[in-house]
Amino acid sequence: MTVTSTGTVHHTPLDRLFRPTSIAVVGASTAVGKLGSAMLAAVRRAATDAPAVYAINPTGTAPGFLPSIRAASETHGRPIDLAVLCIPAGATPDALREAAECGVGGAVICSGGFAETGAEGTALQEEVAKISAATGIRVLGPNTSGFFRPGATTVSFVPTVRRIRPGPVAVVAASGGMNHALSFLLSEQGVGVGFGVGLGNCVDVTNIDVLEYLRADPAITAVALHIESVDDGAALLAAIRVVTAAKPVVAMVMGRGDVSAFAESHTGALATSWRTTRALLTESGAVVVDSEQQLVDALAVLSRTRLPAAPTPGIGVVTAQAGPGLMVLDNLLAHDIRVPALTEATRAELAKLLPPMTFQVNPVDTGRPGATFDKVLAATAADPDIDAVAVYALAEPDAIDLADAVRRSGIHRDLPVVLGIGGPADAVAPSVTAADHLGVPVLPGPTALATGIRALVQDARVRHLRAADDDGRITTHQAEVALPADEATAKELLGALGIATPPRRVCTDRAAAHCALAELPSPVAVKILDATVVHKTEIGGVHLNVRTTGDLDTALDALDAIGSPAYLIESMAAPGVDLILGVRRDPVFGPIAVAGLGGTAAEVIGDVAIRGHRLTHAGAAAMLDDLQCAPLLDGWRGGPVLDRDEFARIAVGLVTYLADHPEIGDIEINPLRLTPTGLIALDAVVVAAPDRQSPLEGEQP
């Protein structure tokens, strides 16, 4: 720790925690099965960069054991880098204090019994957090099995960790269990792990710290991020933006089901909104996956190769067996990955290389692969519309060595190549080893191959979409709105933000209303105008298709009957496709934009697109294309086509406005109608931020 003359505490660099040259195991033991025994054995087993290890136990249970951290520091002759605390929760604060006093750089707290268990544990955890904050000692945990750097230092009480295959991926998991589970899978499937950490209860070191730490680590080429809850959303997204500029992040988010009771018992934190977290992580640059297997497949590829930023990279698929090739194609197309038809020139070249009856459009089906396979790869890769190549073949040692064909073609030097090879492990292994030397990833089946390619494309696509981030933000709109806002006021704000609204009049008496009917394009909607009424239709405050003076009077009578303070007379828009676009404040991530199809169905089925307030124009233009209902926006049954630029301008303008106006809680346009002449806001609500609302408003449901 460093306490400056002004009393500011500087955090110790994480290298002392994660690359210690000296380690004290507090609570060390020689009893088989004890944590302190397993941990001591693990840290002593360091493969390289072996740190000095001290076993600490106040009762000195074995020869060479020392009674305290202080005694270890004295023996070591200078401050020890890392203290690993294998002691009960209750003894932890004292041990941590002693460590900090002795200048220890970091501590791993393995024990549970903190915030995840109730009030007493929460108090202990707060005490630990205070010690860390006050002294600068970095703390991993509590409630973690530690971390490891396969091939170098292991600080984990799980003995099998030493068999994890070293490699280029870092695992950053919410818990020790998931760190181990993911690392073992990455190891067993040949991807390899360079660093793995389980964060536990995060009194100090969070995934944000670790992401920033890993950004500069040249041994790590990709990061696996496992998330159970998010504390500081903005900081996490910023960290992901920064890290993914340098190396890919593949993320998995818990909380799709309602797991809150168990989750809270696990780390003491509430699960965050699954949908929002996934959407914003994706927008920030992470490749979000649904399972460990997808995580492994994505990292097998992204730890070895990466596409340049691009909106829709073209994939060439070359397959030696049609069935698996069809499966790859089906998966890619179902996920909107572009598998373009090869040019005539490419097909002419392929026709010279392959038997006449094989499919050569893309996929390229080689039939049983032969001596021309490398030339087929080269021809496909040379096609101007191909940005990466996926290759599938069963291992047939007599027929072809797939990795050798890639090497001979040389295409892996020009663009990403991903192999899928089926077969028994011993038949596949030589190709895997050879491909590894070329930096070419190998996956075990068609779906795995497609998952890897999708990750490659997703990683390239999101970097393209957020490129505008660096061009600076859109100018803050100076428009102001008086709160509480009625519909007319809300629409004035939209108008100031450049959003189209229907021609309308605010009328305070019948004469004005009749004048409006006469002058506005017919038919009109006649609506209650009252900032305190949120659900106008439900109370009979909206009358549509009013064309005649008789109809108008009937409508005005009805509004008078419910005490409408004024009337809003508004021309009705042409029919079209009704969307919802809202901007609101997420408790974890701050201002977000939410868009989807109008009506309740989109909300119920979760077919909504969510983005953060750093939304770029390109990101907003593409956001609705992720939706299941996207076909409705492109001239479905002769209907209108969405102008993506117009939508992007509206969405970015709204979310930027919200971010710049803390007095606003949310703005919702519902519906935002897609018409043949463009988007038009038919109704809008502007709500004050909760802490700006009057008590009366705050009590409204």
Place this chain on the structure above:
Amino acid sequence: MTVTSTGTVHHTPLDRLFRPTSIAVVGASTAVGKLGSAMLAAVRRAATDAPAVYAINPTGTAPGFLPSIRAASETHGRPIDLAVLCIPAGATPDALREAAECGVGGAVICSGGFAETGAEGTALQEEVAKISAATGIRVLGPNTSGFFRPGATTVSFVPTVRRIRPGPVAVVAASGGMNHALSFLLSEQGVGVGFGVGLGNCVDVTNIDVLEYLRADPAITAVALHIESVDDGAALLAAIRVVTAAKPVVAMVMGRGDVSAFAESHTGALATSWRTTRALLTESGAVVVDSEQQLVDALAVLSRTRLPAAPTPGIGVVTAQAGPGLMVLDNLLAHDIRVPALTEATRAELAKLLPPMTFQVNPVDTGRPGATFDKVLAATAADPDIDAVAVYALAEPDAIDLADAVRRSGIHRDLPVVLGIGGPADAVAPSVTAADHLGVPVLPGPTALATGIRALVQDARVRHLRAADDDGRITTHQAEVALPADEATAKELLGALGIATPPRRVCTDRAAAHCALAELPSPVAVKILDATVVHKTEIGGVHLNVRTTGDLDTALDALDAIGSPAYLIESMAAPGVDLILGVRRDPVFGPIAVAGLGGTAAEVIGDVAIRGHRLTHAGAAAMLDDLQCAPLLDGWRGGPVLDRDEFARIAVGLVTYLADHPEIGDIEINPLRLTPTGLIALDAVVVAAPDRQSPLEGEQP
């Protein structure tokens, strides 16, 4: 073959094809890399039940080679069971004819160049089909790499097949490539394969034949079914119903993306409707999965254990690490699998066995597993609401042997137990071997474990839902309808089928219409009544919310202007949730029922439930619960709750009626409104079957 005195051709039993005691390899070769060489080596390598093998080549290229099938038969002294044809497409018909003449039981045609390549190949394929049909010789292919029975006979030119681990799963794949790809995955992941076949172009032997053949094979406990296209839908569904009564079928269906061009080049068949095929396979009893990995995970479980038929089995989750346990729980809950809270009694028992701060509600988090782990398993399994137990732990050889804990608990004898074990292969292997002896499946990670459990539940659930199948079908409705049908006629049919419709009058003049307005509950809808008009609203043929005589006259004027031959005056229903329910004739599967939320969104996003005409009451009652929009049916925001029995009665009635009335093409109720007083059909269309339509109608778009 057997040709009876009446000339009927009896198909040879498939055992002669799939369990041959003698094999002739036609086109045998000694040249390395040739198909005929690889195939000859493969069939000679049979591990057990070694068949007599004859190498056939007219040029007698090697010692012991024979010039013809006839010569081989003579040498063998009796008809040869199987001829494997490794010869070009053009030479195939003659060879097949010779084989049939010599009494050969079955033939595998490896060569491509048939229907998948164009007119010439199609003619060859038809010739092959004719020979098979005329002589009874069973034909596998053309365009297949064959089949294998690991541990016994291999008829595949892929040499690595001999390393496939024998096991209880049969693979039935559309193509040789997928047979091999899936079999290798099942082998590598320890599930094991007992039989694998790639069907190719299916001139004779189809997946239906193989499913029926496998049903009686005691060595096969589960089937993997890979489908690219369906020819005879009804027969396939019937086969799946029969097989799944005996053993589980896990299916994967291609065609989610638009892969038709490549698919046709592959097997000469068009891809079927992905969504319909999946839905009907599921209804018939198959567990439909999305990837090879899910297939492997599902079969790892279902090949070893099965739940009794049940609607919503309760799953107990026991985990030694909270993070992976949370992941299992999240996956199960997100897929509506029931993970019930354990009873107070169970929790009291667990409290005696576990440290106080662990979560014991379900999941049961044991913390680092200790000596009581078997008792924890026993207590969880004994809970009255638990039907199967999922257990996750990292392999910690020092801490626990998971399989041994299961053995000591004995719970695997009472209910299905599925293990998830993370860790390096050599640390996990002893547990896998021990679990295998107990018949307990082991999966490698949390998602795999959840996938296996979901398959177990799905398999039990569908058997429960279709149990009513055996109770006989619902009585055919005698109601008849005159075609073409206008809305009133269509609603009379619905009424006869017991489906509620609004009070209405058919009026041929204005006086009758005014009388109807006066007598029907207000407001009313005034609609055009014309059987030739399908889209009434689009031409201004529907006027809603008519309450006054003035409004009525306006509406009638409008209908007269568009030449309405009569008026339909109908009371409007209460507001509610609008559904669509249609029954139609699928070109592959025959009568199907399709239901979803009203409006275009459900259709566009594919959130529709599809069932076949053997729909049971229980199946129909549950069908909407699969939909993403299902929450809208259960009192969403104070709205009405769907009576599942009422919906089931309507859906089964409609689809049964369609099945019994070939003159009807389809019946669509749109909307079928869910109101507080029940379901009511607000509009309905009955369309004649295409071949029953008049030419004029047939031309309508």
